[in-house]
Amino acid sequence: MTRARMPRPHEVAAARRDPRLLRAMAERQLDEAWRTRGVCQSVDPETFFPAPSEPADAAVALCRTCRVQGPCLAWALDAGDSHGVWGATTPRERRAMQVAWQGAGGPDAAVVDEPGPLVRDRMLTLVPLS
């Protein structure tokens, strides 16, 4: 397992002002019913897990049309999930958001560079394409 570098203070400060993070704070939900309303339910899950060398633009653009962007990002930050695109954010963007989130009272979740069971769970819960 490799660890991502810690975000710099100016990156965390910018993350605290990011409208996506503010929306996540406002729309955080304790249940996961939002998952069924995600745009990604009808898209190939691989779209949301581009390789580190690939652009994430397609997934981020889809997320921006999604009504549950806030709860989705909140979930990813609660889970400390650093893989894939969640709530229109890339893993790199979420590293700074993670620090801001924890400072705002979120759980002390670890930021790791390997997929965990939560990522696999997401892959399994998505509706397969026909």
Ligand code: SF4
């Ligand atoms: S914000 Fe993106 S990843 Fe989250 S549910 Fe919507 S489409 Fe899926």
